[in-house]
Amino acid sequence: MAAEKLGRARAGSGKEYEVFWDPSSREVYVGWAGRSGIGKATSAGHAMRMAEAWLVRK
Numbered sequence: 121m122a123a124e125k126l127g128r129a130r131a132g133s134g135k136e137y138e139v140f141w142d143p144s145s146r147e148v149y150v151g152w153a154g155r156s157g158i159g160k161a162t163s164a165g166h167a168m169r170m171a172e173a174w175l176v177r178k
Contacts, residue, residue, distance in 0.1 A: 123149055126164055131175040141167035150174060 123140040138151035146160040148167040161167035
């Protein structure tokens with residue numbers, strides 16, 4: 121299954137990036153420099169929280 125676009129999350133710089141999650145592999149991706157894998161999430165909500173936390177440090 122392909123990764124689903126969940127929405128957008130804001131980086132510490134204020135810029136927004138797209139967030140993707142593949143429910144079958146649980147991989148989370150952020151549209152940062154292409155598509156950066158940032159880890160695995162148990163749900164779509166968890167994926168968004170992970171992406172927001174990851175981007176706040178960017």
